[in-house]
Amino acid sequence: xxxxxxxxxxxxxxxxxxxxxxxxxxxxxxxxxxxxxxxxxxxxxxxxxxxxxxxxxxxxxxxxxxxxxxxxxxxxxxxxxxxxxxxxxxxxxx
Amino acid sequence: xxxxxxxxxxxxxxxxxxxxxxxxxxxxxxxxxxxxxxxxxxxxxxxxxxxxxxxxxxxxxxxxxxxxxxxxxxxxxxxxxxxxxxxxxxxxxx
DNA sequence: TAAATTTGGTTTATATTGTAAACATGTTTA
DNA sequence: TAAACATGTTTACAATATAAACCAAATTTA
Numbered sequence: 119x120x121x122x123x124x125x126x127x128x129x130x131x132x133x134x135x136x137x138x139x140x141x142x143x144x145x146x147x148x149x150x151x152x153x154x155x156x157x158x159x160x161x162x163x164x165x166x167x168x169x170x171x172x173x174x175x176x177x178x179x180x181x182x183x184x185x186x187x188x189x190x191x192x193x194x195x196x197x198x199x200x201x202x203x204x205x206x207x208x209x210x211x212x
Numbered sequence: 213x214x215x216x217x218x219x220x221x222x223x224x225x226x227x228x229x230x231x232x233x234x235x236x237x238x239x240x241x242x243x244x245x246x247x248x249x250x251x252x253x254x255x256x257x258x259x260x261x262x263x264x265x266x267x268x269x270x271x272x273x274x275x276x277x278x279x280x281x282x283x284x285x286x287x288x289x290x291x292x293x294x295x296x297x298x299x300x301x302x303x304x305x306x
Numbered sequence: 307t308a309a310a311t312t313t314g315g316t317t318t319a320t321a322t323t324g325t326a327a328a329c330a331t332g333t334t335t336a
Numbered sequence: 337t338a339a340a341c342a343t344g345t346t347t348a349c350a351a352t353a354t355a356a357a358c359c360a361a362a363t364t365t366a
Contacts (some may be wrong), residue, residue, distance in 0.1 A: 120228045120248060128224060130323075134214045137303045147344070154214060158344055166345095167323095178344095183333065185343055195314055203304050209231045210297050212306060223353075241314070252315055254354055262318095277362060279314055 121205040126171050131156050134162045136199045139174060139191035142192055165189060173198055176201040215299040218292055220265050225250050226258045230293045233268060233285035241281040259283060267292055 127133055128170075134154045138145055151161050165187075168174045172194030177188045191199075221227055228248045232239055239247075245255050259281075262268045267289030271282045285293075 120224075123224050125323090128222070130214075130217050130222060131324085133303050137242070137305075140305065148342085151343095157326065159346080162343095162345055163324080174324075185332080187344070191242075198274075203306070204305065209227050210300065211234065212233075212296075219352090225353085244312090251316080251355065253356075256314095256316055257353080279361080281315075 119208075121208055123205055123209075124202050126167065126173065127198060127202040131160060131166065132168055133202075135161075135164060135168065135189070136173065136191070136195065139189060140199045143186055144190040145154060146181075149188070150189065168195070171195075171198075213302075215302055217299055217303075218296050220261065220267065221292060223258065223298040225254060226262055228294075229258060229262065229283070230267065230285070230289065231254075231281060234290060238277075238282055238284040240283070244283065262289070265289075265292075286293045 127136060131154060135150055137145075138150060138153055147158075147161065147165070150156075150165075151158060154161065155183045156164075164175060165174070168189075169176045172192060174191050177190070179186055179188065213248070221230060225248060228250075229244055232244060233246055240254065241252075241259070244250075244259075245252060248255065250258075259270060262283075263270045266286060268285050270284045271284070273280055273282065
């Protein structure tokens with residue numbers, strides 16, 4: 119049977135963000151933007167959704183004088199990501 | 213870098229359908245419905261989209277006296293599915 | 307055999323989602 | 337100080353997914 123895929127993670131950009139954070143734990147907005155190639159607007163929206171779900175935390179600070187938004191994956195986010203990966207395996211010949 | 217995911221395949225139900233067809237080549241509507249747990253309406257719509265993309269062919273006939281719609285994956289569909297699977301690998305720790 | 311039910315879908319309406327464009331706020335550079 | 341750049345956010349629109357309603361033919365039941 120096909121397990122349900124977490125709709126929050128089944129999104130190209132959110133999945134890319136979570137994939138990065140699952141790897142490096144923490145990253146700032148600019149880094150995520152460069153790595154994913156997303157537009158700022160789209161990234162901002164998707165980060166909000168991940169944060170609202172408790173999958174990441176978002177901290178706003180400054181690097182020098184410039185604003186800097188740092189995203190960090192939470193344990194729940196890590197778990198959700200791993201769950202998604204496992205679920206996907208039932209859809210794919212791996 | 214994160215490769216673009218084929219939006220036609222990045223859909224839970226369409227992916228499930230393609231996953232089945234990649235395995236068994238051909239299956240009828242009822243079988244797909246049972247395996248995926250989808251509603252008829254949703255399945256009907258998603259099958260149309262896969263067919264419109266040339267990923268599957270749809271043949272309408274009868275099994276005994278009852279109508280029977282058979283879906284078959286095309287070579288292009290097979291290729292697209294494999295491309296999607298490969299692209300996904302860059303998103304997941306596998 | 308007439309009515310009710312089941313099978314096998316399609317169409318349509320709505321809710322959700324994704325995305326880009328426009329905007330806001332401040333900083334650096336010429 | 338004016339123009340260009342950095343770092344995001346908000347908003348408006350387009351695309352998508354999904355369920356609900358519908359349809360027609362076949363089958364079962366009374």
